[in-house]
Amino acid sequence: MHPIFDFEAMVKHRERAAAHVPRVFPVLEALGERLLDRLDDTSRHFSTALDFGGRGVIAPALAARGMEVVSADFSPAMAARAGGKPLVLAGPQNFGLPAQAFDLVVANLSLHFLDDLPGALIQLRRSLKPDGLLLASMPALGTLQALRETLLEAEERLTGKVSPRISPFPELRDCAGLLTRAGFVLPVADAEDISFLYKNPLALLHELRTAGETNALLARSRAIPPRGLFAASLAALPQREGRAHAVLRLAVLTGWAPPLTEAPPS
Numbered sequence: 001m002h003p004i005f006d007f008e009a010m011v012k013h014r015e016r017a018a019a020h021v022p023r024v025f026p027v028l029e030a031l032g033e034r035l036l037d038r039l040d041d042t043s044r045h046f047s048t049a050l051d052f053g054g055r056g057v058i059a060p061a062l063a064a065r066g067m068e069v070v071s072a073d074f075s076p077a078m079a080a081r082a083g084g085k086p087l088v089l090a091g092p093q094n095f096g097l098p099a100q101a102f103d104l105v106v107a108n109l110s111l112h113f114l115d116d117l118p119g120a121l122i123q124l125r126r127s128l129k130p131d132g133l134l135l136a137s138m139p140a141l142g143t144l145q146a147l148r149e150t151l152l153e154a155e156e157r158l159t160g161k162v163s164p165r166i167s168p169f170p171e172l173r174d175c176a177g178l179l180t181r182a183g184f185v186l187p188v189a190d191a192e193d194i195s196f197l198y199k200n201p202l203a204l205l206h207e208l209r210t211a212g213e214t215n216a217l218l219a220r221s222r223a224i225p226p227r228g229l230f231a232a233s234l235a236a237l238p239q240r241e242g243r244a245h246a247v248l249r250l251a252v253l254t255g256w257a258p259p260l261t262e263a264p265p266s
Helices: 007-017 021-041 058-064 076-080 117-127 145-159 172-181 202-210 229-235
Strands: 048-052 068-073 085-088 102-108 128-139 185-198 243-256
Touching: 007 076, 007 202, 021 058, 021 102, 021 128, 021 202, 021 243, 048 058, 048 117, 058 068, 058 102, 068 076, 076 085, 102 117, 117 128, 117 172, 145 229, 145 243, 172 185, 172 243, 185 202, 202 229
Parallel strands: 048 068, 048 102, 068 085, 102 128
Antiparallel strands: 128 243, 185 243
């Protein structure tokens, strides 16, 4: 598999963001609630939960539902402030999660920076008890598409070349297949377009940085961005109600670990 992401850079970004992430809690909490609402669709009782990369908004919500929560993150600082019992993940190829330890795994906007998404889902499935539930959300194709286009256009106009500044995202139609490939049963994937409006479009970039979503692509340029790049690209964003308009296409994935009567795939 050809790597896409600079894992060490991603961890550094999350370490740096840990002290400031409460500034974007209102946005993260609103998105987390959309995912946790799926718990109301099942009568199952969950007592032990894994909060995978929840950045301080998922673990408290699960604890309020009466669950014992372990908060796992690749960033020690982010794990420490996530709200559950902290667990620092060992690495992208082997998270180091205990087997069949959790009734519920919640991965809220925390999988999209991993090169091996099927492998990550397999590891999360193995951490679930039989009949355990995975709830996951991630940006899908279409997220920040206007910003992606205006950045490319502005950089090409200013320098005659372009470099990637926004991560690639999976297509929604592939998400349920990823769950099946990872050994989940009853997989469901759906998506919702969520609009964000900014009086000052620079706030969009600040929010992404504060949430730890700074560019971590291996192919990213290490040079100082050309003067005027961000001002030009942000000024070209589409407008709605007199404000800059950005879209998050939020994909929500649900899948169940096989029951004891089914042998899970290796």
